[in-house]
Every structure is written in structure tokens, then in C-alpha cells.
Amino acid sequence: MTDVRAGITRRVALPLTAVLITAAALLWHRLPVPTQIYAPFDVHGSLGSPVRGRTLDVTVTKVRVAPKAKFALGQRSSSTVSAIGTWLVVDATVSALTSSEFVTADLVLAGNTYQQALRAPARGFGVRVDPGLPQHGYWVFDVAPELIQPTITGPLQVRVGADSDGRLNDRLVIDLANRPLESSQIMAIKPFEIGPAT
Amino acid sequence: MLSGLKRFIRGELAGLKLPQMWHLVAGAVVAVAALFGGLDSADAKPKVFNVGQPYSDGEFTVNVTKAIVLDDVRAGKRVMMPATPDHVYLGLVSSVRNDGPIQGSLGGVIDSAEFDLQQPHKEFLGAFRIADSSAVVALGPKLSEKVVFLWKVPRSEVAAGSTVTLRVWQKQLREMVVTYGKDWLASETVYAQIVVPVVKP
Numbered sequence: 001m002t003d004v005r006a007g008i009t010r011r012v013a014l015p016l017t018a019v020l021i022t023a024a025a026l027l028w029h030r031l032p033v034p035t036q037i038y039a040p041f042d043v044h045g046s047l048g049s050p051v052r053g054r055t056l057d058v059t060v061t062k063v064r065v066a067p068k069a070k071f072a073l074g075q076r077s078s079s080t081v082s083a084i085g086t087w088l089v090v091d092a093t094v095s096a097l098t099s100s101e102f103v104t105a106d107l108v109l110a111g112n113t114y115q116q117a118l119r120a121p122a123r124g125f126g127v128r129v130d131p132g133l134p135q136h137g138y139w140v141f142d143v144a145p146e147l148i149q150p151t152i153t154g155p156l157q158v159r160v161g162a163d164s165d166g167r168l169n170d171r172l173v174i175d176l177a178n179r180p181l182e183s184s185q186i187m188a189i190k191p192f193e194i195g196p197a198t
Numbered sequence: 199m200l201s202g203l204k205r206f207i208r209g210e211l212a213g214l215k216l217p218q219m220w221h222l223v224a225g226a227v228v229a230v231a232a233l234f235g236g237l238d239s240a241d242a243k244p245k246v247f248n249v250g251q252p253y254s255d256g257e258f259t260v261n262v263t264k265a266i267v268l269d270d271v272r273a274g275k276r277v278m279m280p281a282t283p284d285h286v287y288l289g290l291v292s293s294v295r296n297d298g299p300i301q302g303s304l305g306g307v308i309d310s311a312e313f314d315l316q317q318p319h320k321e322f323l324g325a326f327r328i329a330d331s332s333a334v335v336a337l338g339p340k341l342s343e344k345v346v347f348l349w350k351v352p353r354s355e356v357a358a359g360s361t362v363t364l365r366v367w368q369k370q371l372r373e374m375v376v377t378y379g380k381d382w383l384a385s386e387t388v389y390a391q392i393v394v395p396v397v398k399p
Contacts, residue, residue, distance in 0.1 A: 025233035033373040035380060082330070085341045112339035115301045119332060144340035165378045 040171035053170035066187040095134040101162040110154030137192030245390035265394040273331035295342035
């Protein structure tokens, strides 16, 4: 009996080890990555209607596109800056629901992710959004013109979250392609305002 | 047939000496390491590209126009960087296109520059847009722009008529391990090299 068992073990051990190592290697290459494990919880909505998550309530009111933008810096001064591609400005109202939040946003356009433009001379929102004091401002992105003109290729979404990387937090994913973009040669951008909607 | 083969392998294995057995074990270890992605290809020879020839490092496609040497850097009448007795400014004029799906850094305070200048003494000052001389820290996906990469170098080391060598490191879009997110990581071994003659502007 022990001889038979030893024979079977001897015959099976090597192929079984090979199969186990191969299976382990396959599994290793298919392990979930941190951006899947810690992905934010998306709350979907669209332009024109309020989108409410756990920390933020955001209403996108307008999406504007122009190669040049005149940013108001104060009462009398302004700065006109031309985009590398074209400016895409998302006007929105942001409210914090329970506590003060550092709001961040990025833009998804046809599979590409755009961060807010560093070349814009003014801030679109305050450093912090406090509860009870909604802010009316904008996010500005410098995007490749061929992706939005003559028609938008692929999804156009703004993703708004309450901290820098959004790990395991709520994130508002707002679809912007349900209305045609407001296009011009130059657009005027007002400073952000704090207070109830006017 | 099968049992014959088995007997042959058994015989071969039994005939092995100890050092030869170690070779077999080492072979098996290398094979298993390769299965788990633990082996890198060794490519000792760098790629070479030339002025006016587009080159893609995975993230950006660059096309170098020229290298210029300047006493001071001016935007119109405004002096951006003043002349000094010991240093000159080296400018590399190139178009850059971000081919990737995320924002790419052209080299700022924290990140290393897109071009790695092979000079013993240098200070990278940033990339500047030729159209309006504003600094370009980062370029969004699918955007292209003509920029000048600027370095401050000792006057004795770079002059018009000489050449400078620059490296562009190969980049790969990867999941971050220590921090969170996806970003371009430069290779530590694979790069392409360009030799550019330095001219007066």
C-alpha cells in the first residue's frame, strides 16, 4: 500500500508543482491594483441638475470653450491668456454638506484625463469650501481642440472630489455632453463668489 | 516510448555532477522568476536620434530644432534671466507632444527634466513656451507645443560651435506602489541620445 502511495506521489509531485506555479503566476499577473482596490465611489449626474454625494453637492451650470480667456483678477484688472490647445471652462456651484472640504476636479475627455490648467492666472474656487456657504466658480482646463471640435469624441465628464486623490471617498461624475458647448473666440471669466445663489 | 524517455532522463539526471545539478536549479529559478515578471531585457546600446527627427519616449514625442547659447534671456524687452560673468544659458528648442492619456510634466522643481543634459555642471531652469515665453510646467494629453528647455551652464563649458549631448529616458505608464494613482515612470536603463550642435541665436 505504502509503495503504491509513494509511487503515485512520485508521479504526481512534479506535474502538480508545475501546474501550481503556473496558476500562481497567472493569478499574480491578474491581481487587482491599488486604483481598483481603493477606487472612489462614483455618484453619477449630468449638467444642469444638482449632484449630491456624501461630502459635496455640485451643480454644473455651463460649459464654455474658447482659445483665449480674459480672467478677471480684481475690480479693474484682468489678464488675457491663450491656451496651448483650447480653454474648456466648467462653471459650477459647489456646496460642502457636513464639513469644510478641499475640492478638486479633473476632466475626462475621450479617454484622456485633464488636470486643472496651471497656466490660468486666477483661482476658480476658494482654497476651501465651507458648509452653508456655497461657492459659484469655475474649473478651467487646457484641452486638445481636435477632441471637442467639430464634435465631442467620446465621453466628456467632470469628476469632483473632496480630497486630492479620492481614495475610498465619494466622487461626483458629471456628464457634460448632454448640451452643445458654448463656443467663442474669447471668453470673459468672472472671479468666484461665495454666498447663496442669486 | 514514454517510459523509455523517462528512463533516459533519469539516467541523465543520475549521471550529473553536483555543479551541473546547481545549473539545473538555477535554470528553474530563472524560469519561475520570468513567469512572475521578474526579468528585464538587457539592451546595452542606446537608441540615437537626430535634429529634426521625431522621437517618442512612450509619453512624449519630441522633435529637436536646435540648441542655442545665450548671455541673457529676454522676452521682448523684459529680461527674464540676467547676464552673469561666469555663466551662459543653454536653450534647447524642441516641439513636444503628449501622446499619453494623462498630464505629463516637462520638468519643474520636483520632477527631472524631459531632456537629461549630459554636462558636468548645470542647473535646469524650466521649459518655456516660445509663443509667449510663459513657463510650461506640464502638458495635457494630446497637446503639442513648441518650447525651449533652459539650463544655466558655466561659460567655459558650452560655446557656439561645440555640441551638447542629451538623453531622453524611456517612460512607462505604471501603477504607483508607494503613492496612489498612475503615472509615467522613467526607465533607469533604457534611453535615447541626441547630439545637438550649439549655435548663436
